[in-house]
Amino acid sequence: MREAYPESKKSIEYKSQIKAVMFDLDDTLIHSTIDFMKLKRKTIDFYSSLGISPDTLFPNMKTHEILQKATSMLRKKGYTPREILCIVKKTSILWNQIELENISSTCPIEGAKKTLTTLKKQSYDVGVVTRSCRRYALKVLKLTGLLEFVDVIVARDDCEKDKPDPEPLVHAMKAVGSKAEETIMIGDSITDFLCSKNAGVRFIGVLHEDDGLKNLKRNMGVETIKDLRDLIDVLT
Template identity: 35%
Template structure:
């Protein structure tokens, strides 16, 4: 397999930050509860996108019009943006991220980022960490109508790079990233920057895990374990 592009998740993969996800959950849940979603459906064990999805299921099921739901999503996104942007001062590059990207570009590969973070946060994070110049295409949450885990988010990044799903590797650290890659028909490499997420990836069926971003170089060069869809 000849790869021509590598797409990365952002937080937890290329960068490390202290985004307050607990605060995100509280803000999103409050908006949805105020709109009529029963609070006991929005448990703390749910990820942000799962909370939004659960809320949409209830409100749409009760007949909320498209326009009203979109207004609610705009409010939710603004709250998410505010929490993310407040964390910019904590951003740092993940270990060996700069070297990995520099070497990929030296191999004349395309580099993309597909993230559920907002574009303002993603752009500034990459700039602050010195990684922005390596990235050929960035597709953030507010660049798409259907963000991850919807595969259309990742496929838009592939399109932005001018590539095709079978020529791309997606590197991410969560089961959301894994599911997105599988549904998009794209080769996946799990990055274990956090042992808990590494465990979750293994339990979800991810077969190819790395704990050093430089190992992506070996995989692209064909010196790592062969890839299959959702590897």
């Protein structure tokens, strides 16, 4: 739970200007069933087949870090921008397949439906900004009963760049007509935090047991909640 403090005038003004709430998807709104370790290993194997040494890419790296490093090394090997774009598209297809493997066992995060229901009753625009593919996002949101509360979805295949680049979040804001100062982003990772920061959007992290966000909270004062339902207290 969030600790209770007397509300300042600035806090009240902040609450009143928020119009849109954007969420990360995996492990923020739903319990992800994606085998991320398999996804990373398959990605490393794919780039190894293209001549990238597997000793330079590691499963403990984030997926976007693996992709950035691999494509950088392809450029150094003389691959053209067009060739690299084609390779990245093949990578995305590989990711799509793995993301869709275990959808049937996906379930919502505790309190997700109640939180989204309350936000819609209070006339907030609700968006989902995810690094997963659109087909996956639509399927899991429908399966978990959350799709009806979502006004906009921006997935990996909707933008040229992924989080932590601000492009997906900016795209979502444009879709609902909200400005950065009228938007709040909810996520469970440093990638979500950086995306929000790069877009000039306030961020609230949902803490998990093994989470780098704890270090951000400790060292940078990043606002966090332990339960998604606590978000309503932030906004009301």
